[in-house]
Amino acid sequence: NHVNSICSMWGNFHFKTFDGDVYQFPGTCEYNLVSDCQSLIRQFSVHVKRTEHSTGPNISRVSITINDIGVELTEKQVVVNGEKVTLPVHIAGILVEENTIYTRLYSKMGITVKWNKEDAVMVELDSKYSNRTCGLCGDFNGVPVYSEFIESGWKVGYAEFGNMHRVPNPTHACKDPSETDDEQNVENKCEKFQADCADLLKDEKWSSCSRVLNREPYIKACTNDICLRQPEDEDTNTSALCATLSEYSRQCSHAGGTPPSWRTANFCAVTCPYNMVHSESGSPCMDTCSHKDTNTLCEEHNIDGCFCPPGTVFDDISNTGCIPAEKCQCKHDRIYSTGEILRKDEEECICAEGNWICTSIPGPGLCTVEEGSHFTTFDGKEFTFHGDCKYVLSKVRDCKESRFIILGQIVPCFTHQTDTCLKSVVVLFNNDMKNALIIKADGTVQHNADVTLPYMTGEGEEALYLFSVF
Template identity: 40%
Template sequence: MILGVSSQHNEQVCSVWGNYHYKTFDGNYFQLPASCNYILTSHCSASYEDFNIQLRHQVVDNEPTISKITMKLQGTVIELTKGSLSVNGQIVTLPFSSSEVFIEKMASYISVKAVLGLVAMWNEDDSFMVKLDDKYKNQTCGLCGDFNGIEVYNEFISNGTFYKNCGDENFCRDIFSSSVFSDCRGRVSIDSFVQVCMKDLCHCNSTSGSFCLCKSIAEYSRQCVHAGGKPEEWRSEYFCPHPCPESMIHQECGNPCTDTCTNPEIGQVCEHHCIDGCFCPPGTVFDDIHNTGCIPHSECSCVLGGKIFASGESYTSSCRDCTCEQGQWNCIQKDCPHSCSVEGGSHITTYDGKAYTFHGDCTYVLSKVCTSLCTEFTVQGDLVKCGVTETETCLKSVTLALLDGTNVSAKKD
């Protein structure tokens, strides 16, 4: 299982990133530098449109970014903008779940999964990808192409010409042939990204230098991950640095299921493949109680009745003493008596305080020892109808049977 989409079918990816670069479902790469509202992909070969995804770019600080994504997934309309998410016109918080979609935050990404067989991921900046189930082959249109499995390089040529290349091919090839991407070879086309790199170099200047390639290198790394590869760390303090919140570190292939104080082992059962983003360093978990970043598991607090207890703090009740250890309560049970009662012939309260009503007409076991081979005691009660209606019952008698054979009975009247 990958990203929640059924593994019974093949899946293909369409992606958008960086300087208006696009990769279609069929592996075509092209550049479309415009800020119009485009249909990225839609289901257009059927009487009913399962999905329609539209996208708009915006230039911020001289850098193109994705400003708005509109997704129509069967009966659900999702709008994504930076810092805002709405479903069918209503602002929602994450995670969000309905019968049609599940939306969650995964490290640096917002993930949208639709039961129809579609997964989309957005980094809330310049990178967006759509993954489709193989059942939609040859049924799509839009900038992601027709999804027919055939690469047609003239499918998106403008006026019969390609956009120009400005870069040094050998320089670009050396980047994607680097040893940090050794696990990506054979998974993602280097030749295609060399062409992307050469187009990017058209927009470089003397001050940005090779830094203008950072977003395309990041996309190559992402596509490698989605193809099953594990790229090494290629960023550094001096080349394409990726700032993270204090106490977190950037990883190209990190676990998207973040271990937290309240769920410290979720990463061990994660079914998603790795993604890039900011993660807690090894040996720490995210403090989701105070939301203050990453801390050692041993420093996690505990919560009881809305009150926060620091690690090492204790509380005492009538029946147990508890100490907060690694975000969990470690409790010692005291010898604490509890009672069970039958009142009004039908109103029962258990040892643990649960109250319910039961109208019976038989002999019932009210309590007995169930954890040993020998039943030390059994308490039975006779509930009988004692009125003209079905809900009028009385406790007629109670019998206590002890292990030594003694029986004690109390009867009405």
């Protein structure tokens, strides 16, 4: 349960600070949501830009800076240090990834930013940043109200507090929300709607959430959503209430609770791609054909989103949606179906339900003699031997199809008597001592007489070729 290290913004201009204050600030400029304000050089910052849409305010851009890495998230793309990237991307201890609903940035510095690509952003910080932050998320000192909305004994209004954290941007013209509105009068006017929201969120089906999460901030947000709605704009009204219920459900799941399936086909419905199904609480680590044990190894908090039905995995090979694991294909140079075989130099692999099952294929052995004294066996053993005789390099006697003996003549070198040289190689086919094939150090070849390369034996089975080195 890391609720006390989370700041979030959602829906109809709602904000919840790290210290638990919930307020509304209807700004549509670019703002500092949270940044490290105690260091001479800021280690990180998260800026957000909100815009108005027909269904209510949305977040059009989230800009994150961590040390010298800048990441800009928009609905259609992700840009890192000015260059468009394809997700997932890893850079300097930062991971940016996405699923069907969220784009998520995680930094090893203890910073997580999650955006639903619409109206909601959540920032989670490591406790080491306590009492070190500034921005719309507050100072993270564990004390509500003070420092944010009461400073030096003076009350600071929500609009005044929000406007203080506007990020100057000469390329974007926007107007600060008025700081003269009577915010207390608005709260008093909306109080009559509080009972409806309390009945909604105190319902028994939300009991798991009330045990792990303070519901009062969300009752307050719900009250404002109902109070400030316009009768003629039903889409906006529903969207605002859905956003607050979604936020409560999202934070409940993150805190370890089990939110109910509160959505219906006609109320706050979510459409999922492929044949995926929506759930208020599921593992963000989705099993796929390529990685079937991802969920088992997952250490992340549950989230809301679109998931594969039980008994299926996501087909990340052909991108056909959720399929039974036994129908998974394999991929190498192309896509292979179950039962298809891939043959490589030293092994043969068969595709079986998305997994490669490989067996080794016996290949030709290699034995070498270098500089007349350095030997490497067929099994890779290396050794040095100096001799003055003919030695058996290799032979096969008990094979009916191919019998041979290969001899090497090693003698002291003419120029360096302490070294040995390979003077000749003798090959006996079918153990025929009278029909030896002799390869000499000067490059000449004899088979009962000198022969010219390339050369093929009379039986047409053995051939010799001349190469630049051998």
